[in-house]
Amino acid sequence: MxxxxxxxxxxxxxxxxxxxxxxxxxxxxxxxxxxxxxxxxxxxxxxxxxxxxxxxxxxxxxxxxxxxxxxxxxxxxxxxxxxxxxxxxxxxxxxxxxxxxxxxxxxxxxxxxxxxxxxxxxxxxxxxxxxxxxxxxxxxxxxxxxxxxxxxxxxxxxxxxxxxxxxxxxxxxxxxxxxxxxxxxxxxxxxxxxxxxxxxxxxxxxxxxxxxxxxxxxxxxxxxxxxxxxxxxxxxxxxxxxxxxxxxxxxxxxxxxxxxxxxxxxxxxxxxxxxxxxxxxxxxxxxxxxxxxxxxxxRFDGGIAEFVDYLAADSAVTDTWRVQGDGTFTETVPVLAAGGEMVDQEVERTCHVDVALRWGTGYDTTIRSFVNIIATPKGGTHQTGFEQALLKTMRQQVTANARRLKAGSDRVEKDDVLAGLTAVVTVRVPEPQFEGQTKEVLGTPAVRQIVARIVAQGLRDRFASKRRDDRAQTGVLLQKIVAEMKSRISARAHKETLRRKNALETSSLPAKLVDCRSNDAEHTELFIVEGDSALGTAKMARDSEFQALLPIRGKILNVQKASMAEMLNNAECAAIIQVVGAGSGRSFDITQARYERIIMMSDADVDGAHIRTLLLTLFFRYMRPMVEAGRVFAAVPPLHRLIVPARGRRPAETIYTYSEEELHDTIARLRRQGRTYREPIQRYKGLGEMDADQLAETTMDPRHRLLRRVTLRDLHEAEGVFDVLMGSEVAPRRRFIMEASGEIDRDRIDA
The missing domain is CATH 3.30.565.10 (Histidine kinase-like ATPase, C-terminal domain)
Known part of the structure; x- marks a missing residue:
């Protein structure tokens, strides 16, 4: 009670x-x-x-x-x-x-x-x-x-x-x-x-x-x-x-x-x-x-125009354009009256808008938005107004020049306009309304229309300019947008054709795929396994109800310095994309993925780490939404296996360790407890050396296994790292290795 x-x-x-x-x-x-x-x-x-x-x-x-x-x-x-x-x-x-x-x-x-x-x-x-x-x-x-x-x-x-x-x-x-x-x-x-x-x-x-x-x-x-x-x-x-x-x-x-x-x-x-x-x-x-x-x-005296140049990684299609302006709006706010009570009062606010933007030859979009210099990574009304103005203005320009651009009657979408765009959107507003103390989203409704009006007017002035440079740049920009629109429509038609074909021809999946029985994509896993020897053990260790296996032979193609055509012609890369079943690149649709989790299972050695890196590069470049959604994992198999003999009625104990340091700590702990272990200690050189029950217990069984989720904490930084480590430029990679060599701990190298 x-x-x-x-x-x-x-x-x-x-x-x-x-x-x-x-x-x-x-x-x-x-x-x-x-x-x-x-x-x-x-x-x-x-x-x-x-x-x-x-x-x-x-x-x-x-x-x-x-x-x-x-x-x-x-x-x-x-x-x-x-x-x-x-x-x-x-x-x-x-x-x-x-x-x-x-x-x-x-x-x-x-x-x-x-x-x-x-x-x-x-x-x-x-x-x-x-x-x-x-x-x-x-x-x-x-x-x-x-x-x-x-x-x-x-x-x-x-x-x-x-x-x-x-x-x-x-x-x-x-x-x-x-x-x-x-x-x-x-x-x-x-x-x-x-x-x-x-x-x-x-x-x-x-x-x-x-x-x-x-x-x-x-x-x-x-x-x-x-x-x-x-x-x-x-x-x-x-x-x-x-x-x-x-x-x-x-x-x-x-x-x-x-x-x-x-x-x-x-x-x-x-x-x-x-x-x-x-x-x-x-x-x-x-x-x-x-x-x-x-x-x-x-210290930068150039302001957000320099910021855009810093963020942009591709070659320029347009110069960095600057759009600025002010707008006013009224807002009802509570104020403290002389008698101590709160009363509503109409207040006129001024919103200052400052935008810098440029288009490049690439396809990625980078938009940074700020309110009173506070970053709003999740956008808000100011970013919505900016994107609304871009889309509306570009649709008007494409329609007005449809015959010259051979655009037909197709409609430009937001993704067509944003492809290759780098922009910084800033507004200064008295007493802005944020959603939460962390200030990640601007919620002031009136800002959207003010930003949309100022950006639309700035873009119209640019397209109406008689200057030779402006006319050349706007012409090339419209051609790029129309080309993006046509590519999107073509890719969508091709994707729909492939989906219909895959639905009718299940034999189109690679023969080496060991699929699971369940058709519920939300509760299935695909293990990408290194080599046929590991595949044989994994077949016996898996739960065939929801765990599928796809073996790969050796190291796949480094897609960071290969074209899309070369990637699709590579048997291993094509098999992975085909098995995931959601397309690739800009046409990738995560809702069509055949598996909830993708788990890379490779040996715990240098070659295994190299294979994981190549696989991550493939997912990063062509199936990035899977990584952004936290659906790509790396399995963590153990390095050592210790068997502690039985004591009294207690059965023998099996202990797995995942690093040399953990092994030494475990041995020291057993000695302090007066316990022994069987010699020699088993050292796994690869997944194929493990018995099926050992692989299931340590790496595949969801109740006991250890997985490492792959995330993109900083997309811009991650792209730079992938480009340095996996790109076609050798000099930056050599410089990175030479500068970082002094930070390597020799004791952590598994000789």
Whole structure:
């Protein structure tokens, strides 16, 4: 009866930052490395918002050797005067109160990435320690926090979260809650935030990713022309010289005001100044020569036009076109009336649109969209309006030139227009409506029509231009779009013919396919097996109800440096595509795949790894939706088999290990337990050496096996890696091997 008793006593009321610590995933998405990076983006975005408002042109991001991270800016500095409603200083309000800040329409920010007022306070709540220093009014003010509680750390034995902490007395009010730790020159302002992520919140092994930091800093420098972002990683293992000068735009330097930041920090003292050194004010050429830290500086004066040129990997069909414009819309928002109640009020908003786009000779589409420099990877109303304008305008142009283009009566579709397109779509909107705190989708409805109108007008002006270059480029572009349309229609007709043929002629499947009995594609698996010897064992090990087998002979064709015709003429590649049954390339239809999972099962040696790489290249180039959907796996067969003799009534135990390190650890554990194992230890050189029951237990039985899912975390980066490792250019591959050879651990090589 006690469990059924439900009353007001069972209700919980979380105060202040308790809600954040209780449900961190609600605010930062996850508590792994991705969530850790999201916290850093929140602090960086606050500094960038200051730069967008014209306050400061340089931001420093430092990852210290103790895994703390620090962000320095030259903005106006967080206010340190007293906020009348709470009686707290502006600094404390920003850091401890959810839904509080200067981005709710008070006039401090015309457009910013922050709109929920929870960014800095969420980071504070999820930090074991957070220090803030603010330069304002000729002084450096400091306030520290321990898991969101303001107080003072005793750093006599070193700066860190382990220092003794004393919470502030509630009786201390106003500016007395802040420490004055230094003085700065007249007019010097800025904010420095350094924090240590709380290990009670974030999973073990979560770390700041230098590569992600570089990508974000580079992206921000493209989006905010003239803003300089200096990134430094002082952690052990990050020691490498960085080509800083190459990241700075032509004619740019870091002399002048940049040299003053280190002086101000040093004068301030305290934890934020601890990371300051001579290297922090070095010019790009000097920083490139620094050997004891990973460092890079980003600045691009060309803006998103340079961003498009950076993203585009193919040859150009058109120049990079720039479309800009403004639009207004009205929005009903709740405001606080004089009596304290909320009332609705009509507010006029201005939306600034800036788009850069170009078409290339390739077929892949790259569209990056941003709202107030915040990336929206899942799009939103601004990207929808952009694509809507593209399709509508191109349809009108193709229709108007149908006779010259020989387009007939066929209708251009969105995929025809987007083929080979690289574009960056940015909008600046006061108080945008995002879907969730992670801000991945813009939801403001009026932005769609504004973007569509501005982009459509810009494209019409380009097509109406009398300039020779514009007329030549628009003519070639229309020919490319019509060619894409014709290829799509032809491929669809060919695919329908093949589907009808496959439905009638089941004998068209390769004879070597050992199919399963089930026709339910959602619960079937296809194992691509290396060699006939492994096939024989796998036949006896599989569950024939839902597991199919396709053997391949040796190494398949490297499709990265082969044409589609060569790929289709290769017997092994053609067999794989035929068995999967969903087509290939642009005509690939994942809904027609005959199997839910594709599992590559090769030997645990160098040749097996090479075969897996070639198979992955095939899926990456011609069946990519299978990889994007997480339906491609690599089997993980064991390397060793130990048999531990029976003890008493306990039966003999079989232990499988998957690496040399795991084998040695297992042997050491058995010895500590006083247990023995039979000699010799079985070392599997290939799948064919395993008995059927062993292969089933370790590699094929869903109840016991270990699979490694293949994913595309960063499509752009993955394409570059495949091109370097598997492409036709030998020089980049040789350079990659030579530069990476020093990082190889000889003990991990299976001789």
């Amino acid at each position: 006690a469990e059924d008793d439900y009353s007001a006593r069972q209700l919980s009321v979380l105060e202040g930052l308790e809600a954040v610590r209780k449900r961190p995933g609600m605010y930062i998405g996850s508590t792994d490395s991705r969530g850790l990076m999201h916290c850093l983006w929140e602090i960086i975005d606050n500094a960038v918002d200051e730069a967008l408002g014209g306050h400061g042109d340089r931001i420093e991001i430092i990852v210290h050797d103790d895994e703390s991270v620090e962000v320095r800016d030259r903005g106006r500095g967080i206010p340190v005067d007293v906020e009348p409603k709470t009686g707290l200083t502006g600094l404390e309000v920003v850091m401890v109160r959810l839904h509080a800040g200067g981005k709710f329409g008070g006039g401090s920010y015309t457009s910013s990435g922050g709109l929920h007022g929870v960014g800095a306070s969420v980071v504070n709540a999820l930090s074991e320690r957070l220090d803030v220093q603010v330069d304002r009014d000729g002084r450096t003010w400091q306030l520290s926090f321990h898991r969101g509680t303001p107080g003072v750390f005793d750093d006599r034995d070193g700066i860190g979260p382990a220092s003794p902490f004393t919470p502030l007395d509630a009786a201390v009010k106003g500016a007395d809650r802040l420490q004055v730790v230094g003085r700065v020159g007249r007019g010097v302002t800025g904010t420095r935030v350094r924090y240590w992520a709380d290990p009670q919140i974030f999973t073990k092994g979560s770390r700041f990713s230098l590569a992600d930091l570089e990508d974000r800093a580079r992206q921000t420098a493209f989006l905010v022309p003239g803003l300089e972002l200096d990134l430094r990683d002082d952690r052990p293992g990050s020691t490498r010289p960085r080509p800083v000068a190459s990241a700075v735009g032509p004619g740019d330097t870091t002399d002048g005001p940049a040299a003053d930041a280190g002086t101000a920090d040093a004068a301030a003292g305290g934890p934020a100044a601890a990371g300051a050194d001579a290297a922090s004010t070095a010019s790009p050429s000097t920083a490139a020569a620094v050997e004891d830290q990973a460092r890079e500086t980003f």
